[in-house]
Amino acid sequence: MKKKIKYKPKQKIEPGIEPVVEPKIKSETKHNTAKKEKRVSIGIKNFDSLVNGGFLPGSINLIVGGVGSGKTVFASQFLIDGLIKSEPVLYICLGEKKEDIFEYLSKFGWNLKKFEDSGKLSFLEYSPEGIKQMIDEGGGEMESIIIKKKIKRIVIDSLNFFEMMFKNKLERNEALTNLCGLLHNWNCTTIITLQREIGAREMASDLSIEFETDSIVILYFLRKDSTRKRQLEILKMKETEHSKKLHDFGITSKGIIVKK
Secondary structure (H helix, E strand, O other): OOOOOOOOOOOOOOOOOOOOOOOOOOOHHHHHHHHOOOOEOOOOEOOHHHHOOOEOOOOEEEEEEOOOOOHHHHHHHHHHHHHHOOOOEEEEEEOOOHHHHHHHHHHHOOOHHHHHHHOOEEEEEEOHHHHHHHHHOOOHHHHHHHHHHOOOEEEEEOHHHHHOOOOOHHHHHHHHHHHHHHHHHHOOEEEEEEEOOOOHHHHHHHOHHHHOOOEEEEEEEEEEOOEEEEEEEEEEEOOOOOOOOEEEEEEEOOEEEEOO
C-alpha cells in the first residue's frame, strides 16, 4: 500500500496583491559575534579584563602619572606583548638615550637589543626640536619606518619634552592636534606617556590632549602614612565598558601586575 504524501497548498495569489514572504531569521549569536571588534592586548596581567579585552585597534592611549608611577614600564610592557606575537613595533624616546632605556628595562628580563637586532623593534631618539620638525614635515623618518616595516604598535615616551618646545598653550595644542592626526592616519595602536602629578578633577582643565586621545589611564603612586601605594584608574576609553574603580597594582621583576 502506497503512503499518502501530503503537499502544502500553494499560496493563492490574488491579482494586484504581492505574495507574503516569511523573513529569514538570522542567528542572534552570529550577529553579535560579527559586531564585536577584536581588541589589542596590553600585555599586563589582569588589565585587559578591565577594558573589555584591550585597546581599540588604531587608538591613541594616554598614560598619565607622576615620577616613579610606572609609565615607562606600562608602555614598554605593551610593546613587549606585541614583540612576543611577532608584531613590528616602534619606540620613540624623547629626551633620553636608547642605552639608558634598554638598561633600565633589562631589569624586567626584557632584552630590547635582541628585538632591535631581529628587526621587529625600531627605536627613534628625538629631541624636542626633532619631533616638532617631524610633525611639520608630515611624518618624515617616522612615517617611512611605519610604512616600510608595517608597524603595529607605537610608544611615545614622554610627551613632557615635546611640550617644552612651545611658549604658549595655543601653539602646544595645535602641535598636539597635528601629532595625533598623524598617528590616527597611520592606524597604529599607540601609547603616549605624560608625567603629571594630577588627579581626575584637574584633568579636563590641564590636559588639552585629552580631546585628541581615545583613552586615558592614570597611574597613582600615593603616600599613605609612611608608605606609598600604587593604584590605577581608567578615566576614559572610547567605545568601551571599562572599570570605573581604582585598582591596586604592583611593579614586579616581570613588570606590572594588576591585583584582583
